Amino acid sequence: xxxxxxxxxxxxxxxxxxxxxxxxxxxxxxxxxxxxxxxxxxxxxxxxxxxxxxxxxxxxxxxxxxxxxxxxxxxxxxxxxxxxxxxxxxxxxxxxxxxxxxxxxxxxxxxxxxxxxxxxxxxxxxxxxxxxxxxxxxxxxxxxxxxxxxxxxxxxxxxxxxxxxxxxx
Amino acid sequence: xxxxxxxxxxxxxxxxxxxxxxxxxxxxxxxxxxxxxxxxxxxxxxxxxxxxxxxxxxxxxxxxxxxxxxxxxxxxxxxxxxxxxxxxxxxxxxxxxxxxxxxxxxxxxxxxxxxxxxxxxxxxxxxxxxxxxxxxxxxxxxxxxxxxxxxxxxxxxxxxxxxxxxxxxxxxxxxxxxxxxxxxxxxxxxxxxxxxxxxxxxxxxxxxxxxxxxxxxxxxxxxxxxxxxxxxxxxxxxxxxxxxxxxxxxxxxxxxxxxxxxxxxxxxxxxxxxxxxxxxxxxxxxxxxxxxxxxxxxxxxxxxxxxxxxxxxxxxxxxxxxxxxxxxxxxxxxxxxxxxxxxxxxxxxxxxxxxxxxxxxxxxxxxxxxxxxxxxxxxxxxxxxxxxxxxxxxxxxxxxxxxxxxxxxxxxxxxxxxxxx
Numbered sequence: 001x002x003x004x005x006x007x008x009x010x011x012x013x014x015x016x017x018x019x020x021x022x023x024x025x026x027x028x029x030x031x032x033x034x035x036x037x038x039x040x041x042x043x044x045x046x047x048x049x050x051x052x053x054x055x056x057x058x059x060x061x062x063x064x065x066x067x068x069x070x071x072x073x074x075x076x077x078x079x080x081x082x083x084x085x086x087x088x089x090x091x092x093x094x095x096x097x098x099x100x101x102x103x104x105x106x107x108x109x110x111x112x113x114x115x116x117x118x119x120x121x122x123x124x125x126x127x128x129x130x131x132x133x134x135x136x137x138x139x140x141x142x143x144x145x146x147x148x149x150x151x152x153x154x155x156x157x158x159x160x161x162x163x164x165x166x167x168x169x
Numbered sequence: 170x171x172x173x174x175x176x177x178x179x180x181x182x183x184x185x186x187x188x189x190x191x192x193x194x195x196x197x198x199x200x201x202x203x204x205x206x207x208x209x210x211x212x213x214x215x216x217x218x219x220x221x222x223x224x225x226x227x228x229x230x231x232x233x234x235x236x237x238x239x240x241x242x243x244x245x246x247x248x249x250x251x252x253x254x255x256x257x258x259x260x261x262x263x264x265x266x267x268x269x270x271x272x273x274x275x276x277x278x279x280x281x282x283x284x285x286x287x288x289x290x291x292x293x294x295x296x297x298x299x300x301x302x303x304x305x306x307x308x309x310x311x312x313x314x315x316x317x318x319x320x321x322x323x324x325x326x327x328x329x330x331x332x333x334x335x336x337x338x339x340x341x342x343x344x345x346x347x348x349x350x351x352x353x354x355x356x357x358x359x360x361x362x363x364x365x366x367x368x369x370x371x372x373x374x375x376x377x378x379x380x381x382x383x384x385x386x387x388x389x390x391x392x393x394x395x396x397x398x399x400x401x402x403x404x405x406x407x408x409x410x411x412x413x414x415x416x417x418x419x420x421x422x423x424x425x426x427x428x429x430x431x432x433x434x435x436x437x438x439x440x441x442x443x444x445x446x447x448x449x450x451x452x453x454x455x456x457x458x459x460x461x462x463x464x465x466x467x468x469x470x471x472x473x474x475x476x477x478x479x480x481x482x483x484x485x486x487x488x489x490x491x492x493x494x495x496x497x498x499x500x501x502x503x504x505x506x507x508x509x510x511x512x513x514x515x516x517x518x519x520x521x522x523x524x525x526x527x528x529x530x531x532x533x534x535x536x537x538x539x540x541x542x543x544x545x546x547x548x549x550x551x552x553x554x555x556x557x558x559x560x561x562x563x564x565x566x567x568x569x570x571x572x573x574x575x576x577x578x579x580x581x582x583x584x585x586x587x588x589x590x
């Protein structure tokens with residue numbers, strides 16, 4: 001599915017675990033992402049949530065989303081208006097959770113991206129391209145493979161399953 | 170003729186009914202699906218949105234109310250009621266509040282068998298791999314999909330061979346070995362990969378020790394951590410289930426991505442320092458750090474042997490908790506709790522002033538039990554010490570073995586357990 005996203009880079013570091021994305025203590029009180037998004041990444045930066053604008057792109061370093069497999073970490077990011085996360089690498093559980101909810105995980109070299117950079121991401125048959133308009137640098141990303149691409153194309157695992165995937169005859 | 174296979178390749182091939190190797194994507198039949206009170210409320214929501222009506226096989230699903238045990242707020246009590254109601258309607262077994270941590274109780278009840286594929290909506294589901302099976306953590310949507318279809322798609326992982334060489338020195342804990350292992354692998358060194366354990370040192374490790382290593386593997390990102398089946402596996406299963414499962418051996422010549430050799434003789438007590446479980450130092454480098462709270466518990470360090478060891482260290486050191494130290498003890502399961510009540514361990518710990526809490530995840534992730542105060546330093550037997558992990562961002566969390574935690578409880582400072590053994 002061709003896609004194009006453009007937005008402002010919101011840069012975080014390496015090994016951002018899911019507890020940092022949304023703390024277990026918060027999700028114990030509610031699973032409503034509209035409330036939880038006020039606490040997005042609060043452990044790293046208490047002011048972060050309030051500064052997020054619709055269409056921002058979250059940019060991590062290595063091993064984004066490590067730790068707990070809690071899916072709310074992916075859905076709170078989406079609820080904040082962020083539709084893609086770019087990182088050098090992702091933890092496998094976060095990656096699956098992102099794709100299953102239609103949040104785009106883009107694995108690419110994020111080392112040159114600076115907070116506030118204007119990024120344009122193009123996904124088409126040729127692959128994934130991240131154009132850092134502020135720096136004038138283009139970087140290729142890892143295309144989604146296998147079933148991941150099919151699930152993201154469907155808009156997430158709910159739609160994918162509603163279409164009858166993996167059902168028995 | 171098919172290529173020689175790792176244990177992960179064999180189990181996933183068998184569950185998918187195809188001849189698969191690392192890198193292939195397969196749709197597998199799942200032997201057991203595990204949900205917790207932290208992940209199942211969302212999973213139930215996905216289940217309904219996916220059009221789910223009945224779970225594919227109620228006998229292959231269990232829920233554990235372990236993260237909020239007992240519930241400390243009306244909301245967490247409501248999560249419990251939702252999961253209880255769903256379990257009742259679907260005819261699914263439920264481990265209610267106080268039964269224990271999901272991936273502790275599943276093996277205890279003989280529900281984890283060699284050769285199985287287990288998926289759990291809890292990253293520490295990998296713990297079950299100690300019993301020669303493929304167990305992996307997923308989120309709530311994958312859990313829902315597995316409940317509806319009985320299946321899950323998985324990429325067959327490459328395998329890192331972890332060879333345990335040499336012998337365990339007296340007093341060394343599996344926790345020390347595990348911390349050394351994940352420090353060596355790094356925080357994402359095993360991401361997308363399986364670990365498979367080998368070596369003569371395996372014979373030294375009880376199932377409880379193997380659970381610790383499999384459990385910690387996910388702190389390096391491992392998708393699964395698999396031990397071979399041997400006499401220790403047999404004896405663990407004995408009395409828990411009449412089944413022996415389908416033990417799986419790796420083939421001679423199986424392709425490993427790489428090998429990590431851990432020389433057990435050379436490993437010494439370790440401590441993970443704030444704020445990452447893979448930031449590990451020899452304990453000597455942290456000795457003297459004043460602590461405020463000691464936490465004995467979790468799916469890493471809350472088993473009977475762990476708490477007995479902690480008691481023994483405390484008793485050899487005056488039999489008292491140092492003044493001002495809060496010692497929180499949370500057995501990993503009711504089975505563990507009852508065994509420790511029967512042998513007097515719990516009574517002796519309580520007499521020393523320990524706060525004994527409901528079996529379950531306890532204070533590990535700030536969801537139930539004791540939350541450290543502002544600026545407190547905690548030494549814990551758990552597996553994660555991320556900032557705010559225990560519910561207070563100003564607390565500093567160190568991770569160590571039960572013996573090291575007990576030594577610190579006795580002295581009020583991080584103490585090398587070898588100096589007080």
